[in-house]
Amino acid sequence: MAKFIDSPMVTEVKKITFRLYCHDWDERNGGNVSYRVLPEELEGYEDISEVKRNIPIDFNGKDLAGMYFIVTATGRYFKNIIDFPDRDLGLVRIAEDGKSVGLLWGYGDGASPTSEFPTHLMGHQERLKHDPEQRVIMHCHPTNLIAMTFTQNLDERNFSRILWKMQTESLVVFPEGVGIIPWMVPGTTSIGEETAKKLAKFRAVIWPQHGIFGSGKSIDEVYGLIETIEKAAQIWTVIQMQGGEIKQTITDDDLLNLGKVFGVEPNRNFI
Numbered sequence: 001m002a003k004f005i006d007s008p009m010v011t012e013v014k015k016i017t018f019r020l021y022c023h024d025w026d027e028r029n030g031g032n033v034s035y036r037v038l039p040e041e042l043e044g045y046e047d048i049s050e051v052k053r054n055i056p057i058d059f060n061g062k063d064l065a066g067m068y069f070i071v072t073a074t075g076r077y078f079k080n081i082i083d084f085p086d087r088d089l090g091l092v093r094i095a096e097d098g099k100s101v102g103l104l105w106g107y108g109d110g111a112s113p114t115s116e117f118p119t120h121l122m123g124h125q126e127r128l129k130h131d132p133e134q135r136v137i138m139h140c141h142p143t144n145l146i147a148m149t150f151t152q153n154l155d156e157r158n159f160s161r162i163l164w165k166m167q168t169e170s171l172v173v174f175p176e177g178v179g180i181i182p183w184m185v186p187g188t189t190s191i192g193e194e195t196a197k198k199l200a201k202f203r204a205v206i207w208p209q210h211g212i213f214g215s216g217k218s219i220d221e222v223y224g225l226i227e228t229i230e231k232a233a234q235i236w237t238v239i240q241m242q243g244g245e246i247k248q249t250i251t252d253d254d255l256l257n258l259g260k261v262f263g264v265e266p267n268r269n270f271i
């Protein structure tokens with residue numbers, strides 16, 4: 001029988017958290033990831049059958065009862081997960097009453113799930129209504145995107161249009177645009193509720209002066225979504241460094257044509 005630490009799912013989370021760290025998007029303990037794992041993916045591991053402890057959660061997770069998640073621990077550094085996965089990650093199952101999680105593996109030195117776990121769970125719950133294949137929520141602190149939340153109006157239409165026009169790829173990757181909530185205290189159920197409301201319409205939600213929450217079917221898809229948004233923000237930043245004068249850009253008609261050819265439906269409230 002195999003050990004869960006060697007599973008492809010743990011390997012994927014180890015690699016992605018290190019890559020996020022290498023992008024400078026997860027300084028210190030910044031960022032968190034939750035990955036819904038299917039019961040069939042958990043078959044054949046010798047060390048995940050017992051509940052090691054119950055951890056209360058600050059959210060009623062009844063609708064997610066019985067689901068399994070690999071979740072990064074609160075206060076832990078993405079820099080280190082690659083070397084200490086069974087200390088800084090946990091595999092949890094949501095209890096039947098939705099009030100706690102059972103720890104099946106990991107959090108070896110007494111750690112607990114990320115402080116943003118309520119937002120992750122509310123996010124999974126909301127996205128599952130729109131996409132039964134929803135598996136991953138990823139939060140990180142991308143530098144250029146955060147900087148833009150100081151200098152741009154926090155209007156979803158305005159922000160999405162800037163990001164779409166920074167590179168041809170943007171509209172294809174996030175045709176619905178990006179959601180934005182007001183600045184709020186992190187780690188609370190209130191920020192989770194506001195983020196989940198936005199996740200009803202968008203797969204990515206910006207937390208001003210803080211970071212981004214991305215959602216999707218796989219680690220690759222969500223990482224790619226965040227990378228593409230941050231790349232657009234980086235191009236915007238470089239344009240400002242080059243003087244800021246725009247001589248030519250992607251037009252609204254270009255965006256609509258892109259949508260047609262790539263088979264995506266641009267958010268018509270924004271064009």
Ligand code: 13P
Nearest residue numbers: 030031032074075114115
């Ligand atoms: P955690 O260490 O609790 O995951 O918090 C990091 C973070 O980015 C908070 O928004």
Ligand code: ZN
Nearest residue numbers: 030031210211
């Ligand atoms: Zn954060």
